[in-house]
Amino acid sequence: MGVGRRMKKQGPPPPLDESLVTRKRKAALPEKDTNGFRAKKRRASKEDAAPLPKKSALKQSKSGMETAPVGKAARANGVKPVQRKPLPVDDEEDEEDDEASADGDAIDDPDALEDELDGVGVGNLDALGSESEDGDDLDDDEFLQSGSDVMDSDTEIQKGIWSEDEDEENAEEKLTAANIEGLSRKLDMQQAVEEAEAQAELEEAAMQTNISGDRPKVLGDEDEDDEADGTLKLAPDLQLLRTRITDTVRVLDDFTKLAEDGRSRAEYTAQLLKDICAYYGYSPFLAEKLFELFPPREAFAFFEANETARPVVIRTNTLRTHRRELAQALINRGVTLEPVGKWSKVGLQVFESQVPLGATPEYLAGHYILQAASSFLPVMALAPQEHERILDMAAAPGGKTTYISALMKNTGCVFANDSNKSRTKGLIGNIHRLGVKNTIVCNYNALEFPKVIGGFDRVLLDAPCSGTGVIAKDASVKTNKTEQDFLRLPHLQKQLLLAAIDSVDHASKTGGYIVYSTCSVTVEENEQVVQYALNKRPNVKLVSTGLVFGKEGFTNYMSKKFHPSMKETRRYYPHAYNVDGFFVAKFKKMGPTNAALKNGSSGATSEHVNGGADIVDNAPITTDEEDKNDFGGWDEEEDEKYIEQAKKKQLRRKGRDPRTLKRRPAQ
Numbered sequence: 303m304g305v306g307r308r309m310k311k312q313g314p315p316p317p318l319d320e321s322l323v324t325r326k327r328k329a330a331l332p333e334k335d336t337n338g339f340r341a342k343k344r345r346a347s348k349e350d351a352a353p354l355p356k357k358s359a360l361k362q363s364k365s366g367m368e369t370a371p372v373g374k375a376a377r378a379n380g381v382k383p384v385q386r387k388p389l390p391v392d393d394e395e396d397e398e399d400d401e402a403s404a405d406g407d408a409i410d411d412p413d414a415l416e417d418e419l420d421g422v423g424v425g426n427l428d429a430l431g432s433e434s435e436d437g438d439d440l441d442d443d444e445f446l447q448s449g450s451d452v453m454d455s456d457t458e459i460q461k462g463i464w465s466e467d468e469d470e471e472n473a474e475e476k477l478t479a480a481n482i483e484g485l486s487r488k489l490d491m492q493q494a495v496e497e498a499e500a501q502a503e504l505e506e507a508a509m510q511t512n513i514s515g516d517r518p519k520v521l522g523d524e525d526e527d528d529e530a531d532g533t534l535k536l537a538p539d540l541q542l543l544r545t546r547i548t549d550t551v552r553v554l555d556d557f558t559k560l561a562e563d564g565r566s567r568a569e570y571t572a573q574l575l576k577d578i579c580a581y582y583g584y585s586p587f588l589a590e591k592l593f594e595l596f597p598p599r600e601a602f603a604f605f606e607a608n609e610t611a612r613p614v615v616i617r618t619n620t621l622r623t624h625r626r627e628l629a630q631a632l633i634n635r636g637v638t639l640e641p642v643g644k645w646s647k648v649g650l651q652v653f654e655s656q657v658p659l660g661a662t663p664e665y666l667a668g669h670y671i672l673q674a675a676s677s678f679l680p681v682m683a684l685a686p687q688e689h690e691r692i693l694d695m696a697a698a699p700g701g702k703t704t705y706i707s708a709l710m711k712n713t714g715c716v717f718a719n720d721s722n723k724s725r726t727k728g729l730i731g732n733i734h735r736l737g738v739k740n741t742i743v744c745n746y747n748a749l750e751f752p753k754v755i756g757g758f759d760r761v762l763l764d765a766p767c768s769g770t771g772v773i774a775k776d777a778s779v780k781t782n783k784t785e786q787d788f789l790r791l792p793h794l795q796k797q798l799l800l801a802a803i804d805s806v807d808h809a810s811k812t813g814g815y816i817v818y819s820t821c822s823v824t825v826e827e828n829e830q831v832v833q834y835a836l837n838k839r840p841n842v843k844l845v846s847t848g849l850v851f852g853k854e855g856f857t858n859y860m861s862k863k864f865h866p867s868m869k870e871t872r873r874y875y876p877h878a879y880n881v882d883g884f885f886v887a888k889f890k891k892m893g894p895t896n897a898a899l900k901n902g903s904s905g906a907t908s909e910h911v912n913g914g915a916d917i918v919d920n921a922p923i924t925t926d927e928e929d930k931n932d933f934g935g936w937d938e939e940e941d942e943k944y945i946e947q948a949k950k951k952q953l954r955r956k957g958r959d960p961r962t963l964k965r966r967p968a969q
């Protein structure tokens with residue numbers, strides 16, 4: 303479907319309880335912005351608007367990512383034309399680049415970024431957060447100190463304004479107050495305007511939609527099926543399409559009460575999927591794959607959130623400055639910002655800027671990097687320690703590498719590898735700009751580790767992926783991913799993860815950890831990859847990521863069962879946390895890989911590294927082998943009938959016709 307059609311999308315559905323503080327923040331965006339970025343922010347504002355921007359509500363949201371539910375009425379019907387093009391935020395640190403960008407996209411031009419960011423929208427106003435962002439094996443003090451060893455000469459001067467500990471919060475609040483005072487009245491006015499608009503839209507929508515409690519007529523009569531078919535050969539009425547989506551979701555929420563007599567969940571679900579494809583522009587294949595991850599209402603929220611750009615976030619480079627100093631400097635330049643949340647001590651969310659964020663003196667001096675909030679998370683989970691030896695297997699353009707180095711205070715050594723040579727240029731650029739000195743950049747296919755070098759204290763594998771978590775940034779994912787991609791990518795990811803595990807020194811005194819992350823939300827690229835590694839490498843176990851928010855990974859999905867420890871992994875969704883979709887898993891390696899192989903893990907070829915302690919496992923991974931090894935032998939004969947039953951039950955629960963099971967490719 304054409305972009306023009308999609309441009310007319312309306313606000314999101316009633317939010318879920320997990321809705322985030324940062325979504326609330328968007329409620330306070332100005333009306334009269336003119337550039338693309340502002341338009342996107344404005345859309346978020348409409349979506350979140352009416353019940354939210356009360357300052358008291360904003361205050362409550364200071365503590366972290368998950369907050370009380372956002373108000374519903376205006377959002378439910380907050381219909382506004384929107385701009386759907388995602389904001390190309392992180393040119394420097396586009397860790398969400400999927401394998402497509404991995405295939406050769408160089409770093410975007412910072413100048414282009416300037417244009418994009420020139421004049422970002424206003425947001426909301428919390429005091430600066432102060433909680434530790436530590437991982438499970440990194441204590442608060444280490445993080446508290448993380449930014450205080452550099453810029454010594456400035457530190458004393460700044461302490462008057464930004465003293466540590468208890469003074470810090472006051473000073474930060476003052477700064478924030480100074481920042482927000484000028485906006486306060488504007489926000490009140492804006493809220494009034496938005497409330498009035500939301501009310502008008504509610505009334506308009508009420509005229510068009512079914513009255514709550516009625517049985518909505520969303521399905522066509524059986525002999526009208528072609529007409530009701532979501533293929534929608536003529537340009538659809540987006541308002542009506544949206545109304546039908548919300549009505550269908552409502553029916554699926556309360557099926558017994560709201561469904562028409564004689565209609566099945568499967569029919570409603572099929573209609574909803576068609577409408578989602580027509581309304582949001584997904585291929586049927588991907589729409590279904592993503593839909594299956596959630597209950598219908600949450601799926602709707604997910605699709606809706608993919609239409610809105612995530613907030614602009616910068617990460618303070620603590621090798622060069624402190625967050626409060628950076629915030630002060632940027633505020634002085636006309637940037638409106640606030641801490642990204644208490645979960646991070648280095649992130650700043652930018653709401654509005656009078657200057658291009660990719661060209662400020664502070665940017666050029668390497669005091670910050672544009673980096674999506676979710677991409678902080680794998681590094682926080684990795685929790686690198688000073689003086690360690692760390693491998694970042696797929697590192698370009700280096701947002702995570704440079705964060706690792708900052709946490710290590712430029713001690714130890716980071717091997718920053720990427721198989722794409724042109725992307726390593728961007729990586730090198732960031733390393734220089736940010737003053738990173740403990741890094742060796744290399745250009746191998748990461749499958750070659752640990753043959754190249756092994757024995758690392760920690761390894762980060764931020765894997766190439768399908769990018770289903772970053773659809774707001776790259777809408778092409780909606781249509782360009784095929785079934786083949788979801789076989790090919792997991793295959794690569796599994797191999798890379800084994801290489802990551804085999805590259806870690808299990809006897810490391812300080813580490814022995816592997817973090818696996820993707821910016822995708824599919825089970826194939828996440829839990830299934832992790833399960834594969836657990837099966838192949840009994841010498842690793844999943845441990846807590848130490849991350850303070852995030853949903854647990856699936857232990858059951860469709861007919862698949864994963865190891866109970868999968869709940870230690872974390873999933874991030876745009877609709878739940880207003881961050882890019884992400885997945886983070888952390889492993890601890892307990893013994894050498896050769897011991898694992900002795901215990902029955904696969905691995906046809908092996909060779910010793912690290913004085914014979916570890917083994918390189920380059921056994922080719924075949925589809926057959928995967929089927930056999932995933933999910934602990936579920937394909938055994940005696941299990942078959944239970945598997946079949948479970949699959950059918952699952953499909954019925956999802957509202958789909960179990961008879962389609964046979965036509966579906968094997969999971």
Ligand SMILES: C[S@@+](CC[C@H](N)C(=O)[O-])C[C@H]1O[C@@H](n2cnc3c(N)ncnc32)[C@H](O)[C@@H]1O
Pocket residue numbers: 395396397398399400401403404405677695696697698699700701702703719720721722725746747748749764765766767
């Ligand atoms: C998600 S991006 C990494 C983003 C990076 N970690 C960051 O934070 O800036 C995935 C990267 O994997 C790289 N890649 C793809 N296949 C690879 C392979 N076999 N070995 C090493 N790197 C690979 C791509 O070039 C791409 O830069």
